[in-house]
Amino acid sequence: MSTMYIWEDKAWPNFTYDLSCVQETLYQYARETSSLAGGLSQVSEEMKEETGIDLMVLEALKTSEIEGEKLNVEEIRSSVRKQLGLSFNPKLTQDPKACGIATFMISVRETFKEKLSKKKLFEWHRMIFSGRKDPELGKWRTGQEPMQIVSGSIGHEIIHYEAPPSGCLDAEMENFIFWFNETDPMKGQKKIPGPVRAAITHLYFECIHPFFDGNGRIGRTLSEKALSQDLGHPVLLRLSTTIERHKKEYYRELSEASRGEMDITEWINYFVKTVYEAQLDSKKNIVFVLQKEKFWNNFGSYLNEQQEKVIRRIFKERVSGFEGGMSAQKYMKITECSKATATRDLTFPITWVR
Template structure:
């Protein structure tokens, strides 16, 4: 046996449940925290969170496959598809429009059973505008082997070979049945991380589409996790995987050769927990933003407000190296003397924390203020 699907035990994956129990408990606890924290968001802030997480996942799940998308265009498309007003009238490219549409559909239909029709719909969205594919909105039909390869032409390295196309419909029927049986209300319900990780590997092992398997496989994992909690809990899975991209591909390659997937699930559990922490931090960041801006209402000028909002757009990590006086002047158009006064005032009011002196002074958002 070279690949897992060639094993006589396929697709009866095995894993050590006890080694995953601590991660499952931690993820369940984190989901409760995430759900509770989101309830503190006003409607506008909740919509902002939705758009930021979905656009982040859209851009990063594409980046994992080497496709660079414009985040602002993706956000604008998501806003339109959610029925929210978008001040950005830019025209999204087909790839940006398609992945945005898939993310919105994934969010809205998270509780629905998986089906061929749902997967075909996602594939059509992902391949919007593509003219180079023979099979769009259906499983692959090519007689050529479906391989994941690297290396130079003439001496390729085969990292994985999927089942022949003629086997795909039967394999997908089995996969979809398994996915729906292992849902929380199914006959063989599985814990959140275990189900999401196993589903992602199961799907990738079949590689049923001519292209787009990675993005759809990660979407399936992101569908599985919130189903365990009965509501669309946002988890920045693709964003986190991108930061561990090399390890991700290595872990998948090892798992594609085994029926015992304990090590793969342990690796995936670490990613899922990190993604969950990232999502919770994003919610807490939006709450801190609302608290700060409400507290400063009527106390700061328009320049200061513009600079703070620009800093918040950088996300929880903030400006790399901190905000300098030069950054502030660029953002607001203020003179050096006005910049010095504005920044000193924001620091005195507790909105910013300063490190360094004079030319080396840098400012960061003070989100820990009481």
């Protein structure tokens, strides 16, 4: 007997679920949302802007890595800064992939209040494949061959999922877009909790799989759009970063949820917890930004040029920190100074931090 996929169920797309298993997580999410807002209120506008840029850069990098595409983080950063009208390195804005994903991330954040539309989805699809000339860019897939997610070697393929035929896509996506816009909390309609709506959005979109490629990247950012609409401002979450850290679990949960019955309680449980984990990561990042700004305000004027260069290099590693700490050898390599200078500069901070 062939496997039934969720879209083949007569009840599709009327998902059912029980939220009792995520009530505590939803409560914690709401509490941390308030805490994050309080933390951000203490950050300067300049730092808020840099935090937003860092977020977009890391999300662009990680959402691409999930799909097996490696991009240069500094090229993405420079492309984001260019798009925002900020200073950038022209030498690092040549890769069309980096420019495209940067444009995509900015568009998603700047248009979070807008209704979702077929036109916008097509624009995003062209953005993430900037530089390519595929005939199916910016439109629903049209091939007659089944859209299958397959693993394994030739002759030993395992079919994990088969999406609806291309002939159904206009109707399926019309229904999806209507549902997404009708459940927008900014319209004042019956409200689905933000993380729950984000979970349904992602699964619903991925099950349809409307594009020949790029469905994962667009699907994850649609979840972030849903979260932003719930908050009323662009969400400060690194959702793709969290998903990439547990990529096998993500694909397993997505595969299981896309088969069989319409009850998606397990998927919602998984996804809501993933959103909450991403939120806790963001909290660490906000605390880091606050501490960094406090450091520069208190000690920036005491640093010589070499010390400032090293501190900026350490801060570049963000929450993860500088691997192995700082040593005289590392200091010498970063600043190209003598061992005596490195030792003196590393000892000097102790006298003014006390």
